[in-house]
Amino acid sequence: MKFIGLMSGTSVDGIDAALVEVTGKEYNVQIELLATHTGNYPAGLRNRILSVCHGAPLTMADIVELDDEIAISFADVANHLGQADVVASHGQTVYHRPPTNNNLGYSWQLGRGALIAHLTQTPTISDFRAADIAAGGQGAPLVPPVDASLLSDPQRHRCIQNIGGIGNLTYLPPWDRADSPPESIIGWDTGPGNALIDWAVHAFSNGTLTYDHDGNWAAQGNPCQTLIDQWLEQSFFKQPPPKSTGRELFGASYGQRCWQEAQAFDLDQADFLATLTAFTAATIVDSYRQLPRLPDEVLLCGGGSQNGYLRSQLQSRLPDIPILTTDDVGLDSRFKEAIAFAILGYWRWHQHPGNLLTVTGASHPCLLGHIHKVKDHLATEISK
Numbered sequence: 001m002k003f004i005g006l007m008s009g010t011s012v013d014g015i016d017a018a019l020v021e022v023t024g025k026e027y028n029v030q031i032e033l034l035a036t037h038t039g040n041y042p043a044g045l046r047n048r049i050l051s052v053c054h055g056a057p058l059t060m061a062d063i064v065e066l067d068d069e070i071a072i073s074f075a076d077v078a079n080h081l082g083q084a085d086v087v088a089s090h091g092q093t094v095y096h097r098p099p100t101n102n103n104l105g106y107s108w109q110l111g112r113g114a115l116i117a118h119l120t121q122t123p124t125i126s127d128f129r130a131a132d133i134a135a136g137g138q139g140a141p142l143v144p145p146v147d148a149s150l151l152s153d154p155q156r157h158r159c160i161q162n163i164g165g166i167g168n169l170t171y172l173p174p175w176d177r178a179d180s181p182p183e184s185i186i187g188w189d190t191g192p193g194n195a196l197i198d199w200a201v202h203a204f205s206n207g208t209l210t211y212d213h214d215g216n217w218a219a220q221g222n223p224c225q226t227l228i229d230q231w232l233e234q235s236f237f238k239q240p241p242p243k244s245t246g247r248e249l250f251g252a253s254y255g256q257r258c259w260q261e262a263q264a265f266d267l268d269q270a271d272f273l274a275t276l277t278a279f280t281a282a283t284i285v286d287s288y289r290q291l292p293r294l295p296d297e298v299l300l301c302g303g304g305s306q307n308g309y310l311r312s313q314l315q316s317r318l319p320d321i322p323i324l325t326t327d328d329v330g331l332d333s334r335f336k337e338a339i340a341f342a343i344l345g346y347w348r349w350h351q352h353p354g355n356l357l358t359v360t361g362a363s364h365p366c367l368l369g370h371i372h373k374v375k376d377h378l379a380t381e382i383s384k
């Protein structure tokens with residue numbers, strides 16, 4: 001079956017789409033990547049999404065309008081790719097609140113599936129995080145079981161490290177993918193990916209730049225290890241998994257606090273960017289120290305894998321471990337999340353639970369996502 005996976009992540013830097021032929025059963029799936037495309041949000045919409053993520057107040061009418069505008073953008077990108085049997089759309093996260101001891105979590109993705117189904121005339125699956133959250137889970141990260149299916153090695157322990165706006169890891173013990181995945185597959189959000197770096201670059205460039213290309217700006221400075229050690233003391237990094245996070249924690253006000261603290265060390269802008277980038281690498285390695293053992297190799301994905309300075313900071317903290325990208329083992333690192341949602345959609349369509357309890361902490365396996373069928377409501381009404 002052909003699935004289109006649609007994803008826009010916490011960086012809100014575009015809608016990634018992958019048209020994938022998926023075959024196989026449960027965790028033993030095979031894919032053929034048929035086409036990919038990245039669509040941009042129309043001018044202004046990205047800024048509105050970012051301001052909502054930063055807490056801008058909205059009326060109900062504003063929210064509804066935003067929901068539909070995002071759905072229209074997602075549908076345009078899907079239509080650009082061609083015809084599929086099913087569309088699987090993550091949507092755009094605008095709010096994520098992890099669960100606490102007393103409260104269920106809450107995760108809100110805009111871009112309603114019903115409108116995407118209508119505009120693409122294709123059944124559409126959306127709201128992938130809701131069922132896991134209702135079962136007491138974090139609702140994130142959801143990609144680890146897909147990583148297990150596509151990237152497990154029969155001999156080597158691997159870490160798959162996504163560096164998007166937020167970072168997340170999947171720890172894959174050796175597995176030949178023949179039967180159920182080992183219980184010891186784990187994963188969680190490691191903390192900031194590019195979120196703090198992007199925030200600082202945007203602020204220092206008066207809004208003219210959105211990211212530090214290849215880490216060139218950071219490479220001109222020197223990281224302050226004292227600050228990095230101080231920031232690593234924060235409770236999120238001490239919290240045991242399962243855990244997830246978002247821009248609600250690692251957003252503009254977190255960045256501003258870091259910048260204020262940097263004043264005591266006389267850091268200039270390049271030193272500060274070097275420190276934020278090295279901090280991001282340190283948070284990832286800090287997570288690896290909580291694994292049953294260090295991996296034999298790390299496979300990076302997400303935009304941060306393109307940041308040479310960030311990669312060199314990771315490598316210097318893991319000197320004996322090869323740091324590669326998923327491209328090195330044949331999986332396109334730029335479209336991995338879109339491909340992952342195509343597979344999560346395939347699992348939903350075939351009634352296979354998509355969540356891994358060892359990752360999200362949910363109480364039971366769940367079917368992830370709500371299926372919106374294509375219906376001509378009016379015709380149905382008239383024929384009654």
Ligand SMILES: Nc1ncnc2c1ncn2[C@@H]1O[C@H](COP(=O)(O)OP(=O)(O)OP(=O)(O)O)[C@@H](O)[C@H]1O
Binds near residue numbers: 303
């Ligand atoms: N050439 C590059 N050099 C440095 N950084 C880059 C480069 N290309 C992309 N990035 C970074 O990657 C970010 C986008 O990454 P990605 O698209 O993986 O994030 P996302 O999917 O939106 O986030 P998440 O995975 O948290 O949902 C950009 O905002 C930028 O910071």
Ligand SMILES: CC(=O)N[C@H]1[C@@H]2OC[C@@H](O2)[C@@H](O)[C@@H]1O[C@H](C)C(=O)O
Binds near residue numbers: 093139140162244337
């Ligand atoms: C709530 C939400 O959108 N979380 C994202 C975000 O971006 C990275 C990290 O935080 C991860 O937990 C998740 O995305 C990926 C696709 C996931 O669920 O695996």
